Amino acid sequence: MLIDTPILVYSKERSTDSSLQRHCPSIEQNIESNDMSCIRKQFIDRGISTKTASIMLCSWRKSTKKQYKVFVKKWFSYCRERKISEVQISINIVLDYLTILYENGLGYSSINTARSALSALGLVIDNVLVGAHPLVVRFMKGVYNLRPTKSKNICVWDVSLVLNYLRKLSPVNMLTLQEVTLKLVMLIALTNATRVQTLKFLSVDCMEKLRDEFVFHLDVLLKQSRPGYKNPDVKLRAFPPDRRLCVYTVLKEYIKRTEILRVHTKQLLISYIKPHKAVTCSTISRWIKVVLQKSGIDTRQFSAHSVRSAATSKAKLYNVSLADIMSKAGWTNVNTFATFYNKRIINSNSFDVNVLNN
């Protein structure tokens, strides 16, 4: 049976509990609601205090809540259109909802998110959360067989193509701000196998300048952050063998150029056009793709995220230790990684030097 419609709804610009308003919205109002108020309501109905419920709602990252919201909205819309009340919810209705999503052309991954969202709503049928209901499980297997998740790429581009292009972008002091930005972003991505998320989190506040390296300490939650997990530092070391690929030099130049432009933010990466605001992950991704394209790599096939596999694959080829690769890339599950890279690794040269060495 479906949980009741919520009685607690945030005001649009809510951010704190004090802005909570109490009223009795219908399903329609639910659709307009832009957060997890239904889930909050479920907690509160169980006698959990508002403060406790707020903490529990933080168990999901912002991105997960945002993603669930889409399917929660669709779910309520579906119920409203068919005039289905909470007491009528059955497994057939849930399956019908999922089928409609399928018929709308959604893939396995998206429908799987819809399933998780319904579970998060606390929808229980036959004493199990709908996500784990045997018929839903059966349905999902069917969706998977019909529209399997396609793994991105089997192969990966050659890092040396990008290095060749980056070498042309020198000397750094003669480059435009745009060029320095692109070069810097790509060099950090390559030498640390970072996600764009990590690049966005780099802040001049948590930057430490040593004699021949910059170290960024990340005190934020990364994708892989869990209790007991310590974020790896992002280290940008000088690369004496080839000044043109020296991320340390490029960063020094970038900081020099952007110091006066970075007014309202501590974020390292800011837009190279006025008003030079802090950029989002979308923009950083786009920057990386620009470099890939200019290096002659097909960007229809390879996205910004492919830098991770390109860098780690090359590191593996040059016998960087598995532990070093995993720590750099932020992979915590040895088995997952070993599935793809299960060759015996001989010695343990450092990650960044091997990625840059040709």
Place this chain on the structure above:
DNA sequence: TACCAGTCGTTCGCGTAGAG
């Protein structure tokens, strides 16, 4: 130890801000 439910970040496409 293999699988899978659940979680989280990235990508794509499109509307839009804002500089020139």
Place this chain on the structure above:
DNA sequence: CTCTACGCGAACGACTGGTA
């Protein structure tokens, strides 16, 4: 007004850890 870089929403793939 035009042009281009930006950022948001929807959809998707990457990844994990519990469990059978």
